[in-house]
Every structure is written in structure tokens, then in C-alpha cells.
Amino acid sequence: MHADRLSRYCQSLRDDDVPSDVVHEVKRRILDSLGCAFGAFTASPCRIARQLAQAVKVPGGATLWGTSHKTLPDLATFANGALVRYLDFNDTYLAKEPAHPSDNISAVLAVGEACHASGKRVIQAIALSYEVQCRLCDAAALRPRGWDHVTYGPFSSALAAAKVLKLSAAQTLQAINLAGVSNVALRQTRVGDMSMWKACAFSNAARNGVFAAMLAQRGMTGPSPIFEGEKGFMKLVSGPFDLPLFGGEKGQSGPVAFKILDTYIKHYPVEYHAQTAVEAALALRESLLKGEGADALAGITDIEIGSYDVAIEIIGRDPEKWHPRTRETADHSFPYCVAVALLDGKVTLRSFDDKRLTDPALHELMQKVRVVPQPEFVGRYPETMATRITVRTKAGNHYVKQVDYPLGHPKHRMSDQEVEDKFRRLAAGKLDRARMTKVIDVVWKLDQLKDVGALMPLLKVNSRR
Numbered sequence: 001m002h003a004d005r006l007s008r009y010c011q012s013l014r015d016d017d018v019p020s021d022v023v024h025e026v027k028r029r030i031l032d033s034l035g036c037a038f039g040a041f042t043a044s045p046c047r048i049a050r051q052l053a054q055a056v057k058v059p060g061g062a063t064l065w066g067t068s069h070k071t072l073p074d075l076a077t078f079a080n081g082a083l084v085r086y087l088d089f090n091d092t093y094l095a096k097e098p099a100h101p102s103d104n105i106s107a108v109l110a111v112g113e114a115c116h117a118s119g120k121r122v123i124q125a126i127a128l129s130y131e132v133q134c135r136l137c138d139a140a141a142l143r144p145r146g147w148d149h150v151t152y153g154p155f156s157s158a159l160a161a162a163k164v165l166k167l168s169a170a171q172t173l174q175a176i177n178l179a180g181v182s183n184v185a186l187r188q189t190r191v192g193d194m195s196m197w198k199a200c201a202f203s204n205a206a207r208n209g210v211f212a213a214m215l216a217q218r219g220m221t222g223p224s225p226i227f228e229g230e231k232g233f234m235k236l237v238s239g240p241f242d243l244p245l246f247g248g249e250k251g252q253s254g255p256v257a258f259k260i261l262d263t264y265i266k267h268y269p270v271e272y273h274a275q276t277a278v279e280a281a282l283a284l285r286e287s288l289l290k291g292e293g294a295d296a297l298a299g300i301t302d303i304e305i306g307s308y309d310v311a312i313e314i315i316g317r318d319p320e321k322w323h324p325r326t327r328e329t330a331d332h333s334f335p336y337c338v339a340v341a342l343l344d345g346k347v348t349l350r351s352f353d354d355k356r357l358t359d360p361a362l363h364e365l366m367q368k369v370r371v372v373p374q375p376e377f378v379g380r381y382p383e384t385m386a387t388r389i390t391v392r393t394k395a396g397n398h399y400v401k402q403v404d405y406p407l408g409h410p411k412h413r414m415s416d417q418e419v420e421d422k423f424r425r426l427a428a429g430k431l432d433r434a435r436m437t438k439v440i441d442v443v444w445k446l447d448q449l450k451d452v453g454a455l456m457p458l459l460k461v462n463s464r465r
Contacts, residue, residue, distance in 0.1 A: 002227040002243055003180075007172040009246045010128060010159045015120055017248035018127050022258045023447060026123045028419050029091055030109075031443045032265055033102045034065075034459065035423035036090045037083035038430040039269075039349060041066050041461060045196035046086055049079040049203070062110035063456040066430065073110040074210045077157070081106035081203025087349065088198075088331045089426075091408075092272035093134050093263040094382040096141040098310070099149050101263055103202040104129035107157040107210050111164045112452045119449035121164055127258055129160035131247045134259035139241035143313075147237055148187045150205040154179035157209025158216075165217055177222025178212035180233050193320045194328035265408040265419065268347045273311035274337040275406035276387040281341035283401045284391050288342075292395055297342060299394040300365065305334050306374035306388035306402075308381045316371035323363070327352040335369040336362075338389065349426075385409070430461040 040046050053064055053075040062076035063069070065083060070076075081103060084090050090102045105126055112122040133156035142151055158179035162172040189201050212222070227233045234240050245251050247258030268278045288296040307316060315321060316334035324330035330352050331337070339362055340351045350356065377386050388402040405412040414422075420440055427436050439458050442449070449455070 001225050003173055003176045003225060005243055006132065006155070006159060006176055007169055009131075009249070010163055010172050011169050013124060013128055013163070013248060015124060017255075018124055019255075019258070022127050022247070022260055023123055025260050026126045027443050027446055028265070028416065029102050029126070029260070029263075030105060030446065031423050031440065032419055033084045033090055033105045034439065034443070035426035036085075036087050037065055037080065038461070039089065039426035040083045040086035040199075041430055043083075043086045043199070045199045046079070046082045048196075049082040049200060053079040060114065062113045063453075063459070065456075065459045066461040068457070068460055073114045074207045074214065076110040076113075077107045077210045078200070078203045078207040080110065081206050082200045085202055086199040087269050087426075088271055089266050089269040091263050091265050093130075093137060093259070094272065094310075094385065095134065095137040096139070097137040097143060097149050097152070098272070098314075099133055099137045099152065100202065101130045101133045101156070101260070103150075103153060104133065104157050104160055104206060106203065107206040108160045108164060109452065109455075111161045111210055111213070113456055115165055116451045116453060117164050119446040119452050122452045123447055125160040125163040127247065127260055128163050129156045130260040130263065131258060132156040132159050134263065135243060135246060139243060140238040142238060143187060145237065145239070146187050148185040148189050148201060150185045150189075150202040151183065151237065153202050153205030154183040154209040154212060157206040158212045159209075161210045161213035162216070165213060167213065167217055171216045173224075174221050175209075175213040175216035177224050177226045178215055178220060179209050179222075180226040181223050183208045184237055190314065190332070192318050193324075194326060194332060196328070198328045262410055264406075264410065265414050267407040267414065267418075267422075268337075269331060269349055269352070270337045270347060271315050271332045273307070273315055273385060273387075274331075274334060275408070276385050276403040277305060277307075277334060277338050277389065278341045278347050279403045279406055280387055280389045280401040281338045282345065282347075283403075284389055284399050285342050285345055287399050287401070288391065288393070291397065291399070292393060296393065297365075300342070300368060300391055301394055302390075302392040303338060303342075303365075303369045304390040304392075305338060305369060305371045306377070306390070307334070307371060308377040308386070309373060310381055311385070311387070312371055312373060322366055322369070324357065327357070330357060334371050335366040338369060339365040342391075431459075432462060 061070040062073040136152040158175045321333040384404040
């Protein structure tokens with residue numbers, strides 16, 4: 001039974017099973033996620049989530065990042081997770097089902113703080129959450145069946161919380177059952193015009209995973225078998241699948257590598273399938289200006305984005321992608337991301353503010369974009385995220401650029417310094433320079449902390465917002 005398999009893995013994972021490169025990668029993802037959280041601190045859905053959580057005060061609970069307020073761990077998971085996810089700038093994993101595994105981090109830190117877990121245990125639990133979510137994404141696609149990828153989140157977050165809480169095997173099994181039975185999410189979250197809920201969908205799933213673990217800790221049981229049952233997860237949601245060996249388990253050629261090493265940090269604040277498109281567009285802009293001068297952009301007659309089926313389905317199919325009215329739709333739009341890169345020569349958080357979203361020149365250029373399947377890209381995803389952009393001009397010229405691996409991909413890794421620089425850019429205005437340096441230092445030394453709660457006071461923003 002899959003739930004038993006997951007429970008056994010959760011119970012068996014020890015510090016010695018987590019290699020040093022995985023420990024280091026977890027630290028990079030925590031730093032990256034905290035940066036994303038600071039960058040989103042004033043966003044509307046994040047304010048709403050924080051205000052709701054602030055209505056409950058729990059001394060000895062979990063901190064709402066950016067404040068000194070402590071609340072229930074599940075509410076902190078929800079509010080802090082929305083911060084991590086809002087900008088669509090946190091890390092990504094692409095498989096049969098795409099995911100953002102750092103969405104689990106808010107759950108682990110919230111539960112870890114509330115139970116005074118060590119930095120080592122938190123790192124172990126985060127590595128576990130990546131392992132569970134990514135393996136599930138490898139096993140079965142939910143999107144074609146109408147379910148959202150966050151449906152796997154309650155399982156990964158519940159198991160990570162179980163690890164932090166040191167639940168028994170029996171309690172862990174019940175946490176899995178409880179996490180799975182009532183937390184199936186609709187794919188409508190990511191279809192057409194996107195709402196604020198896009199930022200909150202996984203944080204809600206993680207909140208439910210934490211809640212399931214807390215219930216199981218107190219003796220609550222859930223229905224089983226949750227995966228294989230007559231009306232269980234595989235019958236109604238995912239279809240049948242098998243679970244492989246997990247990170248640290250012994251395979252024929254030694255311990256299996258951890259999945260966190262196969263996930264990707266984002267260099268640009270756009271949906272991951274658009275990362276290569278933005279890089280290609282920026283390179284084409286330089287070629288255009290060099291080849292045709294300052295008026296080259298005005299002379300563009302056609303922009304063809306060649307991509308693969310999954311990317312087209314997510315960010316290059318719906319009519320709303322050519323007429324985005326919200327940030328949530330724009331950063332999931334091939335036409336918008338490519339057009340703004342060509343016009344501005346950069347893609348930053350400001351590329352999606354209200355003024356930019358309504359710029360007539362930008363919308364005019366977007367209407368020249370065509371998104372087409374590229375036959376030679378068939379079967380290459382998820383090994384590559386290839387995008388080929390062709391720009392044609394009034395002068396009769398055409399310019400072509402293809403990018404296969406964006407910066408941040410395991411085959412084109414961001415350096416530690418680049419991850420730190422991203423954190424500093426996103427935290428600017430929320431933390432002063434000295435506190436940024438302190439947060440970075442504490443995260444790099446997280447495995448030396450006896451209580452992860454020591455990190456939380458450092459995250460309070462310069463002024464309450």
C-alpha cells in the first residue's frame with residue numbers, strides 16, 4: 001500500500017541519509033523562498049492571508065513572517081506560504097505533473113518553530129517534502145484529469161510535518177490518510193484569467209497537510225486505504241501509479257539521489273516554462289537593435305514562439321494570455337513575457353505592475369505573437385525546456401534564438417552568490433543591509449541551530465505594513 005510505503009520512508013529517513021550537497025541545496029531553497037516572501041509582502045492576497053492569521057494569537061505558536069505575531073502553525077503555513085508563492089518566483093519541478101516544491105517550506109518552518117525543532121530536523125523534513133512531492137509528480141499527471149498540481153501538496157506537507165513532530169509510524173500513516181481524503185483541488189485555478197487564489201492554492205494545501213499531521217498526533221484516524229481504496233485517490237483522482245525508491249534508499253548502484261537536486265531555481269519572476277522564452281527574447285532584442293538600429297522594435301511584424309505541448313497548454317493557449325488583466329495571468333502568458341522582454345530589455349517585478357499591464361504599446365506587440373508547437377521538441381520535455389523564438393521585421397529580416405536550459409536549471413545552475421543576490425534584491429526595502437546579511441548567515445548555518453525559532457525574529461520587516 002502506498003500510504004504504508006510513504007510512512008515507512010518518513011520513519012526511516014535519518015540525518016546520515018541526507019548528503020551534504022542536499023543539505024546545502026535545502027539552505028539555498030530556504031534563502032530563495034524567504035526572498036520571494038519579502039518581495040510579495042505587500043501583495044493583496046498575502047495581506048488578506050496575514051490579516052486572517054493575525055486574528056488568532058498563540059504564544060509559543062508559529063511566526064507570521066515579517067511580523068512578531070505568533071499564531072497556529074496551520075494558519076502561519078497558509079499566510080507564509082502565500083508569500084512564497086505569490087510572485088511565481090520560487091523554485092519549480094517539471095515532470096508528468098509540474099510543481100513548486102518549495103511551497104512546502106512554510107509548513108516545515110511553522111511546525112518546526114512551534115515544536116522547537118533543530119535546524120537539522122527542519123532540513124531533513126524539507127528534503128523529505130521535496131522527495132515526496134516530486135516522486136508523486138513523476139508518478140502520475142493530475143492536470144489532464146482536471147485536478148491541480150497542489151493536490152499532491154497535502155501528502156508532502158503532512159509527511160514533512162510528521163517528521164518534524166516525530167510522529168510514530170501509526171500516527172504518520174493516519175496523517176497521510178487525513179491529508180488525502182479531503183484536499184483535492186480543481187485545475188480551474190490555472191485556467192483563463194487567474195485570480196488571487198493562484199498564490200494561495202498550495203499554501204492552503206500545505207495548511208491542510210499540517211492540520212492532518214496535528215490531528216494524527218492527537219489520535220485522529222482517516223480512511224484507508226487512501227490510495228488504493230474503492231473510492232480512493234487512484235480510482236478518482238490520479239489513476240494507478242507506482243512509487244519508486246526514494247532519496248537515500250539503496251538501489252542497485254548505491255543510494256538513490258534526492259529529487260531536490262533535480263529542481264530549478266528561477267532567475268526571472270515568470271512561470272517556469274517562460275524562463276527560456278524570456279532569455280531568448282532578451283538575446284533577440286540585442287540582435288535586433290544591433291542589426292536594425294534604435295527603431296528595430298517598432299519594425300517587428302511577427303513573433304513566433306515555438307514550444308512544446310505542456311508549455312503551450314499552461315501559458316500559450318487561452319485567449320486571456322493575449323489580453324492579461326492581472327499579474328497572475330501576465331506572468332503565465334507567453335505573449336506578455338516575451339513582449340515585455342523585447343520592449344524593456346529586462347523582466348523584473350515591475351514588469352507586472354498595473355501601469356505596465358495596461359501599456360498600449362505592449363498590448364500591440366503582444367498581438368503579433370503566435371505560439372506554435374515545435375515538432376522537434378516532442379518528447380524532449382522535461383529533460384529540456386526548449387523555446388525557439390523567431391522575430392520578423394518590416395525590413396524583411398528574421399532573427400532566431402533558441403534556449404534549452406534557463407539559468408537556474410540543474411544543467412545551468414545559479415551560483416550561491418546569485419541566490420544571495422536574488423534574496424537581497426527581493427528583500428530590499430523590507431530589511432536593512434545588516435539584517436539581510438544576518439539572515440543569509442543564519443540560513444547557511446541552519447544545521448547548527450538548536451531551535452529554528454531563532455531565525456524568525458530576524459525576518460521582521462523594517463516597518464509594519
